[in-house]
Amino acid sequence: MAENTTEVLVGTGVLVVAAGFLAYAAGLTGVSATTPDQYELTASFRSAEGISIGTDVRMAGVKVGTVTALDLNPLSFRADTVFTMNSEIEIPDDSAIAVASEGLLGGSFVEIIPGGSPFNIDPGGEITDTQSSVSLISLLLKFVAGGEGE
Numbered sequence: 001m002a003e004n005t006t007e008v009l010v011g012t013g014v015l016v017v018a019a020g021f022l023a024y025a026a027g028l029t030g031v032s033a034t035t036p037d038q039y040e041l042t043a044s045f046r047s048a049e050g051i052s053i054g055t056d057v058r059m060a061g062v063k064v065g066t067v068t069a070l071d072l073n074p075l076s077f078r079a080d081t082v083f084t085m086n087s088e089i090e091i092p093d094d095s096a097i098a099v100a101s102e103g104l105l106g107g108s109f110v111e112i113i114p115g116g117s118p119f120n121i122d123p124g125g126e127i128t129d130t131q132s133s134v135s136l137i138s139l140l141l142k143f144v145a146g147g148e149g150e
Contacts, residue, residue: 038084039123040068043097043110047132048079050108051099057083057110064089067110083110091127092117098131 048070057065069082085091094115101108112127121127 037087038065039087040082040084041065041091041121041123041125041127043081043083043127043130044073044076044078045081045099045130045132046078048081048099049132050101051081051110055109057085057112059089059112059114064112065110081110090120093119093121093125094129095121095127096129096131097127 051067051070053067053070055067056063057067065083065085067081067083069080071080072078073080091112092115094117096113096115098111098113099108100111
């Protein structure tokens with residue numbers, strides 16, 4: 001009987017730890033639904049290399065949102081991105097969005113460069129001025145190839 005109780009307690013502990021890991025993973029990947037204090041925006045990038053679901057969206061270095069979906073558009077062959085924004089942050093409709101890097105070895109994030117328009121993008125709207133990620137390897141190859149002819 002004592003062995004049975006021990007097995008039940010250990011099994012319950014394993015289930016609690018597994019549920020904790022699932023909750024942590026769901027929060028890390030942005031699986032949670034949009035809350036009332038958030039709204040969605042979209043953007044379409046030529047290349048979204050380095051970003052994925054859960055990637056930070058920043059303005060002036062401050063996190064203001066999270067990438068929630070990333071899919072290839074079969075008609076335009078562009079990376080359609082959906083991200084949630086904090087409802088306190090209103091984005092001017094002439095703003096730009098770019099895939100940026102934290103540094104030479106750092107990760108990537110999505111950066112919103114605010115415009116100067118007095119009109120804001122409505123929830124569910126799209127930022128059309130996009131700048132795709134720059135591949136460090138292709139830049140190095142261009143530099144090496146450009147230096148050979150001199």
